[in-house]
Amino acid sequence: MPELPEVETLCRQLQKKIAGKKIAAAEVYDSKLAHVRNIKKRTIVAVRRSGKTIEIILDDGHSVLIHLRMTGRLLWQAEADKPIHSRWHISLDKGDLYLVDPRRFATIEVLPTQASPTGNDILHDFDWQAFIAKHGKRRTKVKNLIMDQKAVTGIGNIYACEILHAAGVHPEKMAVTLTNKDWQKIFGKAQQILKKAIDKRGTSISDWRDLYGLKGENQFELKAYGREGRPCVKCGSKIVRIKQGGRSTFYCPICQQ
Numbered sequence: 404m405p406e407l408p409e410v411e412t413l414c415r416q417l418q419k420k421i422a423g424k425k426i427a428a429a430e431v432y433d434s435k436l437a438h439v440r441n442i443k444k445r446t447i448v449a450v451r452r453s454g455k456t457i458e459i460i461l462d463d464g465h466s467v468l469i470h471l472r473m474t475g476r477l478l479w480q481a482e483a484d485k486p487i488h489s490r491w492h493i494s495l496d497k498g499d500l501y502l503v504d505p506r507r508f509a510t511i512e513v514l515p516t517q518a519s520p521t522g523n524d525i526l527h528d529f530d531w532q533a534f535i536a537k538h539g540k541r542r543t544k545v546k547n548l549i550m551d552q553k554a555v556t557g558i559g560n561i562y563a564c565e566i567l568h569a570a571g572v573h574p575e576k577m578a579v580t581l582t583n584k585d586w587q588k589i590f591g592k593a594q595q596i597l598k599k600a601i602d603k604r605g606t607s608i609s610d611w612r613d614l615y616g617l618k619g620e621n622q623f624e625l626k627a628y629g630r631e632g633r634p635c636v637k638c639g640s641k642i643v644r645i646k647q648g649g650r651s652t653f654y655c656p657i658c659q660q
């Protein structure tokens with residue numbers, strides 16, 4: 404499932420490729436998206452990210468909101484070849500943008516444009532002191548809390564493992580036991596790790612491909628996620644895997660206590 408760095412990568416690539424362009428044609432191929440309004444003849448003003456939603460802002464006061472969910476992909480095709488599993492597409496000058504999605508969970512909505520993305524986005528408007536005031540006393544495991552999109556938007560499973568490893572915090576520690584210093588470290592590392600992942604165009608472990616169908620390169624940077632039984636890069640002891648809330652958590656039992 405694409406996380407923040409992958410969605411941000413797409414938004415940046417889309418901004419460069421389609422902002423300022425006029426939509427020559429729009430087509431829906433999947434009956435599950437039959438409600439999506441035809442946006443032919445609109446011009447794309449800009450593309451931005453709101454949490455994990457891609458927002459294509461149009462010149463008529465509306466935005467196209469795309470959430471990729473499990474297997475959704477946005478793919479740019481310079482030639483007019485419709486890829487397999489296409490569910491929606493727009494034609495622009497010198498190319499086409501397709502939503503490709505074998506499992507058909509991705510959603511598209513066309514809604515009035517909001518003033519600006521709101522919320523606790525870890526890379527935009529996150530206030531870690533307000534976070535501590537609101538959530539610091541909770542008896543919730545730290546990994547579950549930093550993945551709670553209502554508390555802080557933008558940290559998914561892969562990056563949560565990486566962030567806690569970098570910060571040296573055990574994923575099962577209760578939020579209430581952490582100090583201000585711990586939180587500051589966690590959110591400092593979060594911003595560092597997510598920014599680096601954006602520079603590397605995301606993590607391609609399974610499905611993720613960018614706008615041009617290329618893999619990201621952040622999978623080569625992972626220090627904890629997917630490294631069960633392999634030596635910790637900091638201390639050499641073996642990375643272990645546990646289950647938390649149905650998801651795999653990877654951590655170092657020596658560095659993260």
Ligand SMILES: [Zn+2]
Nearest residue numbers: 635638655658
């Ligand atoms: Zn270690």
